[in-house]
Amino acid sequence: MTTLDELRAVVPAQGWLGEALERVAADPAAIGRLFPAVGRRCGRAPLPDAPGWSTDEAARALLLAALPAERVAAEAETLYRYGDAAEKRAVLKALPLLPVGDAGVPLLRDAIRTNDPRLVAAALGPYARRLDDAAWRQAVLKCVFMGVPLAVVDHLDERADAELATMLAGLLEERRAAGRDLAPDVLALLDRLKGV
Amino acid sequence: MRILDPHIHMTSRTTDDYERMAAAGVRAVVEPAFWLGQPRTNPGSFTDYFDSLVGWEPFRASQFGIRHHATIALNPKEANDPRCREVLGLLPRYLEKDGVVAVGEVGYDSMTPEEDEVFAAQLALAIEHELPALVHTPHRDKARGTRRSLAVVAESGIDPGRVVLDHLNEVTVGLVRDTGCWLGFSIYPDTKMSPPRMVRILQQYGLERMLVNSAADWGRSDPLLTRATADAMLEAGFTEDDVDRVMWRNPVEFYGQSGRLDVSAVAETGATFAGNSIQRGGS
Ligand SMILES: [Zn+2]
Numbered sequence: 001m002t003t004l005d006e007l008r009a010v011v012p013a014q015g016w017l018g019e020a021l022e023r024v025a026a027d028p029a030a031i032g033r034l035f036p037a038v039g040r041r042c043g044r045a046p047l048p049d050a051p052g053w054s055t056d057e058a059a060r061a062l063l064l065a066a067l068p069a070e071r072v073a074a075e076a077e078t079l080y081r082y083g084d085a086a087e088k089r090a091v092l093k094a095l096p097l098l099p100v101g102d103a104g105v106p107l108l109r110d111a112i113r114t115n116d117p118r119l120v121a122a123a124l125g126p127y128a129r130r131l132d133d134a135a136w137r138q139a140v141l142k143c144v145f146m147g148v149p150l151a152v153v154d155h156l157d158e159r160a161d162a163e164l165a166t167m168l169a170g171l172l173e174e175r176r177a178a179g180r181d182l183a184p185d186v187l188a189l190l191d192r193l194k195g196v
Numbered sequence: 197m198r199i200l201d202p203h204i205h206m207t208s209r210t211t212d213d214y215e216r217m218a219a220a221g222v223r224a225v226v227e228p229a230f231w232l233g234q235p236r237t238n239p240g241s242f243t244d245y246f247d248s249l250v251g252w253e254p255f256r257a258s259q260f261g262i263r264h265h266a267t268i269a270l271n272p273k274e275a276n277d278p279r280c281r282e283v284l285g286l287l288p289r290y291l292e293k294d295g296v297v298a299v300g301e302v303g304y305d306s307m308t309p310e311e312d313e314v315f316a317a318q319l320a321l322a323i324e325h326e327l328p329a330l331v332h333t334p335h336r337d338k339a340r341g342t343r344r345s346l347a348v349v350a351e352s353g354i355d356p357g358r359v360v361l362d363h364l365n366e367v368t369v370g371l372v373r374d375t376g377c378w379l380g381f382s383i384y385p386d387t388k389m390s391p392p393r394m395v396r397i398l399q400q401y402g403l404e405r406m407l408v409n410s411a412a413d414w415g416r417s418d419p420l421l422t423r424a425t426a427d428a429m430l431e432a433g434f435t436e437d438d439v440d441r442v443m444w445r446n447p448v449e450f451y452g453q454s455g456r457l458d459v460s461a462v463a464e465t466g467a468t469f470a471g472n473s474i475q476r477g478g479s
Contacts, residue, residue, distance in 0.1 A: 032289060033288070033289075033292055036289070036292040036293050036294065037292055039294050040294060040455070040456065082243070082247075082289045082290070083251075084250040084251055084293045084294065084295060085250070085251045085254070085255060086294065088251070114252075115252075116251065116252065116255050118255075
């Protein structure tokens with residue numbers, strides 16, 4: 001899992017971000033107006049040295065981490081509540097790096113209820129270990145249904161179980177009855193689960 | 197042909213509309229926050245709506261290769277309902293979003309004291325958040341409403357070049373032409389404004405600071421009337437470059453003043469993982 005220190009190394013606290021981090025540490029409420037501006041100020045390019053992260057996502061994770069620890073859970077909840085899709089995604093990805101315990105689980109559940117594959121995918125990172133098995137299986141099944149590549153699912157093989165195999169096999173049967181198929185990464189997972 | 201529809205309520209439209217719009221040349225849209233026909237009775241209804249304008253609707257548009265931006269405001273009709281007034285305090289969060297390119301629709305519906313107050317407060321927000329403003333002119337008592345709107349704009353101190361007065365017609369265009377404000381025209385399938393009338397206005401008043409939109413919403417309206425107006429311009433002897441100016445460069449210049457308009461091509465896979473969940477009927 002990518003750590004905060006790795007993100008700090010690839011997105012240095014300079015310029016606008018450096019000032020924003022200092023402001024947030026001194027005045028936590030300032031994050032409400034800084035957080036949405038990150039994409040415009042820091043850019044949105046993917047970060048080759050932090051696979052799966054973009055510049056704006058990393059900078060937003062660092063802003064959250066700059067908050068006083070006791071404020072993080074509440075601010076993350078509010079920023080997610082009022083966030084656009086990019087902000088919501090950044091909060092979801094930052095959750096496993098923040099001192100929030102289980103407080104972020106409702107955000108994950110909200111993201112999984114959406115019909116936006118970017119949010120569903122972001123909800124299935126390392127923090128998803130806090131989801132109960134039934135919710136996690138439904139989320140993986142939803143990824144398959146929406147065409148989100150299973151590579152986004154953290155610890156997929158460790159957690160995938162016989163129940164998930166049954167659900168996937170059911171979906172496969174429906175698809176084939178309709179003359180369609182499932183993506184190769186799903187068929188490969190099913191094979192692994194059946195021990196083929 | 198490339199079209200930016202600077203005023204269209206896509207929330208009320210179907211995926212068929214998106215498909216037909218893309219085929220007609222609409223590459224980008226701006227969706228102003230307005231009322232939904234059914235009155236809202238609490239601030240939460242607004243935040244869910246605003247969330248959709250900066251989250252779900254841009255995603256839906258992106259699946260058809262259309263770039264979606266929004267303008268955010270408490271609209272004049274609902275400004276009169278005290279239960280909705282709290283929305284004003286929630287606006288600053290949304291006015292910082294990447295996809296928000298103006299404050300709007302603000303202005304007048306019935307010209308009440310409540311509308312005066314909310315209109316002025318939101319022009320102040322536009323200045324504070326460095327955004328242009330989209331002003332809806334009332335459908336009833338339009339000429340007086342337009343004059344009064346111009347007075348409020350002048351009093352606010354906002355640069356008139358960052359303001360558009362919308363839903364203008366033959367009677368009100370002259371009131372706005374020399375104010376430095378932009379001029380918006382909504383083309384409807386009924387009597388309010390038609391493509392041939394729009395062409396005559398362009399012939400008479402020129403192309404500078406002119407914006408043409410469909411204002412399509414949940415009422416009787418047509419999201420392809422921008423294209424129909426462009427075709428009518430060509431038939432009347434305007435050049436392709438004239439059409440490009442009115443349908444693309446003008447709205448890009450107006451909303452570009454926000455510093456947030458992004459009309460680079462929508463990335464093939466950026467938003468969807470090629471998931472096409474909408475075409476498949478969702479989950
Ligand atoms: Zn409108």
